[in-house]
Amino acid sequence: ARFSEMKSGAVGAGLVVLLLLRGECMRGVPRRRRYTPDWESLDSRPLPEWFDKAKFGVFVHWGVFSVPAWGSEWFWWHWKGEGLPQYKQFMSDHYPPGFSYADFGPQFTARFFHPDTWADLFLAAGAKYVVLTTKHHEGFTNWPSSVSWNWNSQDLGPHRDLVGELGNAVRKRNMRYGLYHSLLEWFHPLYLLDKKNGCKTQHFVRAKTMPELYDLVYRYEPDLIWSDGEWECPDTYWNSTEFLSWLYNDSPVKDEVVVNDRWGQNCSCHHGGYYNCQDKFKPESLPGHKWEMCTSIDKVSWGYRRDMAVFDVAAEREIISELVQTVSLGGNYLLNIGPTKDGLIVPIFQERLLAVGKWLSIHGEAVYSSKPWRVQLEKNTTSVWYTSRETTVYAIFLHWPENGVLSLVSPVTTSATQITMLGIQKDLKWSTNPEGGLLIYLPNLPLGTLPVDFGWTIKLTGVK
Structure with missing residues (x-):
């Protein structure tokens, strides 16, 4: 009126x-488009550009499992869930009778954790994003979660907000910050009750999982949510589509946040943001969807192990080879390290990360912001992997040909063709191969005087 x-x-x-x-x-x-809580709508969301451009990240598995630091980060499950004899024997040999997994909590001290030191290392490694474990399947949270009373890093152990401290250090160096979060907890009474009910009730999801996810987003505004622990129940149990529709529509990170594909049974490689598919996933041909290979420097475990042997550690050549293959096939490479309970990154992990950083300092233009070329792999006397940026093509070869001549079949030369090697100033001589393709005459230098010892990149402009 x-x-x-x-x-x-x-x-x-x-x-x-x-x-x-x-x-x-x-x-x-x-x-602004709004996404409805169903996979057809959520899967149609364009992936924020920063993730595809980033190409390389560092994964950090850190938690109470870093205290026993034996076997793997699944220590509690192997000991109490499966009752494996070797884990029972380990506890009998090294801890008093009645010692529980909860008793490890106060020993997770993070005493020597200096987030700026970690972040400097990750930056030197060439990482564009860092993903930290906020909570693994053991349920211990590395931030002061209000729904994880006395089983979090503020109430117990470090008495610090580990997620927040590392996030501040990472972002000061202009790297993106991702948060790993496990949906399940092996021994939480409410989760066990829901499992007993065939995942038809949601006591655990409402009391624990969802409050944690919303808290992490509001508190830290992550660039990436790396979900895990989804495999025992369907996405309808986890309320995944409801959470993701809020994340994409109304959250403080709705425009930039990226998620993976682990949101319920049968979601991996089918639904979500980019695809992990499975740990250490290696496709044999170019996938039709953005993907990421996650792998660990310690080939046996994701968390730190005191029983790690040198032959369990991936060699520099293995890591760079996997990085090259992953990027050539359109993926991102997420390389994991496990710090000690004190917050130290052991020297051999530092060495491997710095080796990647050295390689990327020379070859980064063939990696960062690159796209798959029309040909990804060429097999001849040496394996050659291709990437591209706009009109430039990069051929990364992993083995130096014995005669010093690299034969490439795929590029078609033109009158404007120029060929150089990254890290070497002058143009390379080349000729067309009578049998097709071209022959590139590599620098006549001792291998030890080249900028890197493994994995060299030919830059081709003016080719088709």
Whole structure:
């Protein structure tokens, strides 16, 4: 009624004009798309560009499992869930009778954790994003979660917000920050009750999983959520689509956040943001969807192990070879390290990360922001993997040909073709191969004087 009265006066007339003008202006503004809580809608969301450009990240598995630091980060499950004899024997040999997994909690001290030191290392490794374990399947949270009373890093052990501290250090160095979060907890009473009920009840999801995910987003505004622990129940149990629709529509990170594909049984490699498919996934041909290979420097475990042997550690050549293959096939490479309970990254992990950083400092232009080329792999006397950036093609070869001549079949030369090697200033000599393709005459230098010892990149411009 009051609005009707206003319309009859000058003020009312002015208000109507303003409302009409606002309506006219809004017609030219595209309405933001909203995603509904179903996979058809959620899967249609474009992946934020930063993730595909990043290519390389560092994964960090850290938690109470870093205290026993034996076997793997699944220590508690192998000991109490499966009752494996070797784990029972380990506890019998090294801990008093009645010692529980919870008793490891106070020993997770993070005493020597200096987030700036970690972040400097990750930056030197060439990482564009870092993913930290906020909570593994053991349930211990590396931040002061209000739904994990006395089983979090503020109440127990470090008495610090580990997630927040590392996030601040990583972002100061312009790296993106991702958070790993396990949906399940092996021995949580409410989760065990829901499993007993065939995942038809959601006591655990409502009391624990969802409050944690919303808290992590509001508190830390992550660039990436790396979900895990999904395999025992369907996505409808986890309320995954409801959470993701909120994340994409209304959360503080709705425009930039990236998620993976572990949101319920049968989601991996089918639904979500980018695909992990499975740990250490290696496709043999170019996938049709953005993907990421996650792997660990310790080939046996993701968490730190005191019983790690040198032959369990991936060699520099293995790591760089996997990085090259992954990027050539359109993927990102997420390389894991496990710090000690004190917050130290052992020297051999540092060495491997710095080796990747050294390689990327020379060859980064063939990796960062690159796209798969029309040919990804060429097998001849040496394996050659291709990437591209706009009109430039990069051929990364992993073995130096004995005669010093690299034969490439796929690139088609033109009158404008130029060929160089990354890390070497002058153009390389080349000729067309009578049998097809081209022959590139590599620098006649001792291998030890080249910028890197493994994995060299030929840069080709003016080729088709």
